[in-house]
Amino acid sequence: MTAMAPSVSSGESSAPAARAVGSDTQHWVEGLRSSSPHFRRTTAELHALLLRVARYELGRRRHALGSIGGPELDDLAQQSASDAMLSILSKLEEFRGASRFTTWAYKFVIFDVSAKVAGHAWRHHRPEEEPAWEQVPDAFAAQPVQSAERREQLTVLSQAINSELTDRQRQVFVAVALNDVSIDVLALKLGSNRNALYKNLFDARRKLRACLAAAGYPLPAEEVSS
Amino acid sequence: MSERGLDDLLGVQDGDAGCIAGEAILDQFADLQLAGDDPAAVFPGTAVHLRSCPGCRADYEGLVDAARRFGAPPE
Numbered sequence: 314m315t316a317m318a319p320s321v322s323s324g325e326s327s328a329p330a331a332r333a334v335g336s337d338t339q340h341w342v343e344g345l346r347s348s349s350p351h352f353r354r355t356t357a358e359l360h361a362l363l364l365r366v367a368r369y370e371l372g373r374r375r376h377a378l379g380s381i382g383g384p385e386l387d388d389l390a391q392q393s394a395s396d397a398m399l400s401i402l403s404k405l406e407e408f409r410g411a412s413r414f415t416t417w418a419y420k421f422v423i424f425d426v427s428a429k430v431a432g433h434a435w436r437h438h439r440p441e442e443e444p445a446w447e448q449v450p451d452a453f454a455a456q457p458v459q460s461a462e463r464r465e466q467l468t469v470l471s472q473a474i475n476s477e478l479t480d481r482q483r484q485v486f487v488a489v490a491l492n493d494v495s496i497d498v499l500a501l502k503l504g505s506n507r508n509a510l511y512k513n514l515f516d517a518r519r520k521l522r523a524c525l526a527a528a529g530y531p532l533p534a535e536e537v538s539s
Numbered sequence: 540m541s542e543r544g545l546d547d548l549l550g551v552q553d554g555d556a557g558c559i560a561g562e563a564i565l566d567q568f569a570d571l572q573l574a575g576d577d578p579a580a581v582f583p584g585t586a587v588h589l590r591s592c593p594g595c596r597a598d599y600e601g602l603v604d605a606a607r608r609f610g611a612p613p614e
Contacts, residue, residue: 325556325560325561325563325564325582325584365609366605369604369605369609370601370604370605373601373604374597411564411566412566412567413570415606415609415610416566416569416573416602416610419602419605419606419609419610420562420566420602423598423601423602423605424598426601427594427597427598427601466545470545489593490548490549491548495593496592496593497594507558507592507594507595508557508558508559511558511591511592511594511595515551515591518548518549518551519551521549522549522551525545525549532545532546
């Protein structure tokens with residue numbers, strides 16, 4: 314994986330040993346081999362399952378798709394199922410049985426739907442320009458009760474956003490953390506990818522925490538969003 | 540963002556495995572959860588990551604949901 318920061322680990326290589334392959338997994342793996350006499354039937358069976366998952370997942374992410382209609386939505390599901398099927402067949406030899414086959418296969422269709430939803434959102438519902446970082450304290454100030462210390466904290470934060478972050482870190486932090494812009498849509502906007510933007514977000518948060526700590530407002534070390 | 544606290548805005552934790560490492564094992568992570576095991580004990584870096592990365596968290600939630608609804612019984 315991509316190294317992210319000194320405190321970010323370099324990967325999750327401690328995968329558990331492959332489990333005993335169950336009959337369901339065996340059915341899929343053997344049937345999807347191009348030499349299998351059941352290849353056509355098995356691929357049709359899997360495609361039908363992938364299509365159900367794609368339709369369900371698109372429904373789950375419906376809020377990000379705006380006013381897309383039924384036929385267009387189903388076309389998107391068909392594309393995702395077909396694209397996922399191609400990925401699965403090309404990576405079949407990489408499957409080691411560490412999870413159920415269907416869970417492994419569904420991962421491809423979920424990723425594909427995720428990417429297609431972001432692409433659709435970017436093409437049809439581009440996010441408006443984010444409010445400038447200077448508005449950050451104003452948004453917090455909308456809360457009814459604020460102590461002087463709280464206001465001072467927000468001033469420090471606002472100044473740090475301006476002076477300590479790189480342009481890219483500021484852009485990502487303001488969009489994703491402050492304005493709930495989808496990280497995948499922002500990645501399309503910036504010609505980047507999720508992993509790179511997540512690293513920008515991670516680094517921005519660390520810098521801002523350090524600035525608050527230096528100003529006398531440390532956040533608890535174990536404090537994470539959950 | 541009006542109701543958020545600073546901890547929510549600035550939440551980070553050491554040991555974050557990142558997006559790519561999580562993608563590779565997301566199916567295993569999901570099956571461990573569905574089997575009632577603790578995936579964070581096996582993949583702690585991805586557990587940290589899923590708390591902080593909205594994109595990966597959405598994918599993970601979709602995968603767990605799909606595996607639960609359309610998956611074969613545990614093997």
